[in-house]
Amino acid sequence: MVENVLVQDPIQEALAGLARFGGAVQADDRQNYEGIVVDRAALPDVALVLRDELGYDYLSSVTGVDYLGFGDYFEVVYHAYRTSGGKGLTLKTRTPRDVATVPSVVSVWPGADFQEREAYDLMGIHFTGHPNLKRILMWEGFEGHPLRKDWQEAYFESEHKPFESRWPGGNVRRSEEYNPFGKNVKYPAGFTMDKVRDISEVDHYEGLNLGVQIEGSGIRTDKLVVNLGPHHPSTHGVFRMVCTLNGETVETLEPVMGYLHRNHEKIGERNTWIMNMPYTDRLDYISSMSNNHGYALAVENLMLKNQVKGYNQPTERTEVIRVLMVELTRYVNHLWSIGFLLNDLGAFFTPALYAIFERELILDFFEATAGSRMMCNYMRFGGVFKDIPERMMAHAVLENDMIRDVDTMEFLHNLIFERLPNFTDEFDRLLTKNEIVFNRTRGVGILTAEQAIAVSAAGPVLRASGVPYDVRKADPYSIYPDLEFDIPIGTYGDVYDRYLVRLEEMRQSVRILQQIYPRLKETAGQSILGIDAYSPRIPNGGESYGRVENPKGELGYYVVGVPGKEFDQNPWRYHIRAPSFINLTALEQMCVGHKVADLVVILGSIDIVLGETDR
């Protein structure tokens, strides 16, 4: 890892490095905002200088914010980092709302591809020069851009919850029942059904040159279009790939998503700050605890900036419990991911059954502590919901067919020091040297380090390509600086390396857990709450970007408080940088040229979860 020698303030450094652009680059001087504001005409050049001269080679997140009523402009926010580590730089550019155009940065950071498409889809910002600017989450033909502040849902009642119809009356108005093109019809007179056109499928097949004979093959043949998904057992959810095949070889591949687009961000802007916590569980629904952590960090950062009265930094006990939960979650996620990768390889369900059984042990602990197996909703701003209980019910390991009431610390000790390390070894022994696994995965779906950085790949996908970038080390948070662990990296960047990286990360998680266990004993009895009393009106204005190393990659939350207000209930903007979504940018280049049977394996090795991909 390159030592980060640049200790100066990133904003001053960037301003100095970008001095040649004159007035086109300025520091963002709004209160509680940070970073630089760039004139949109100069954006591609500034981006190029940032990448090539200042070393910001990794674009973490791109999103738009609609400042309707506060200047009436769209702001596009870029978070750029160095893969050598350190703090990042927030880059902003502005465009008027009526003709919203911003030059695309895909040529500089290809990882912006899907994220710019998302901003176009949900906010209606046109990115000039984008190679494939079309809707990504909603379907083509959908009316409006939902994340604009003046776009209101069909059920719209008020800007934030609780809605009057729900409380105290409890009459929920559901979107589908208030669909403006349903019974609350908005069609003109003389309407007939054949005037409703469904163009949602057309653009997926455009430019595929269907029916053209493939030349030089000696036999008369056509390209074959195969739709994998959205209902397919190996797409890990409702993901769809439209690919063209020449024989069995993949020629083009287009990921189609949005089948699980649950409007997380729009709902999040209606919610109060704390109400978003359970929604974050449902992003990457296999690792809810670490989703909670990222959101808590983002909001805590905003509370610090605003010096919210009554807010205290999380206690040591809180941090210890958080890391315990997050590392257990990482273990669970990698178990699941490896189990289902083997499923995709054809080892139907046997490795997954082993993995799921160990997962159940950890879920028992989650259930005892947070009250739920999967959707834990456990962390709070400055604390956690509840301390770990003294005793718990161990359902998964029965003795004489009986559920046991056990001491939680003993259960954890057994789990961390015996059960999980042994299981990791067993998994390793059963799978790593298996000839079929090796032959099916070695050399398949290669992503080089340069490609991985360029497309903003994150997590095990990035590290398997040989880039030792882990947010826990590169931009540390919580108590990770005190803990000893290594960052496993791969050599070739293929599916096998991704498998090995995940396996080694399971070992490193156990290593962290073994350091956490004694600290859990030491800190017993300390407070777990960082805030004096529950208050939904927590942070006010300003922005914050909280990012954590989720099992699937870097998870970031970009939150903006309502501008110009002392206190407000809900976030003005709530955006999620989802690793599963952005890792898919690399899917096409990994798959093209491989056989169709390898498609599901490559997809499985990215380890996507659709709740997070589509949000």
Next chain:
Amino acid sequence: MTNHDHLDLRELHDPDIPLPIELQGNLASTNLSRIYNWSRAKATWPLLFGLACCAIEMIATAASRYDISRFGMEVMRASPRQADLLIVSGTVTKKMVVPIVRIFNQMPEPKYVLAMGACASGGGPFKEGYNVVSGIDQYIPVDVYVPGCPPTPQALMHGFIALHKKMEGQRIHNRNSVPWYSKGPSDEIPLPILGPDIVDPRQAAILRQQAESAVLLAEATGD
């Protein structure tokens, strides 16, 4: 006396037909409906189809700890042509409801639908989302609803038991009880259309009527 080493035939026996007490459990005298439903309920094949978070709990139900094969349901089929039961396990979005209706139409009768979790039953925590359908029952008929977010595997299994009871209560000779025992094939459910928003073709008449009355109202008020 019942011989417990063998299959107990009492669930198969029609209780309206008298049987000497010593033969109960060893001999069954029954009717076609009963034996047919008993076989169906003991071997329901679900579609291997997951939507969202609930699918993870569905997989956990199928895995070793909860072991769905105790219900004869472990044969999850990836093709709707071979499946009896559609478990709608997760949030149904407007974009996804079109494939789901298509899958439902492709399933051969008799077919059942289980709405797993709050989202599939009524929209759940995302019910106000602009892309979310407030329950799959807006489009296809649902037999069993399982509450929870997500439902625990125990809750899902309770839903299976409820479904089996429902299956066992259906009668071949009563053609009104279920659509598939009447003459001819059942009607397909028309696919929703993804226009400017989702449009349900079954509402075409209402839509037209409302569009006309809206125009009349606008003329009357001079709007």
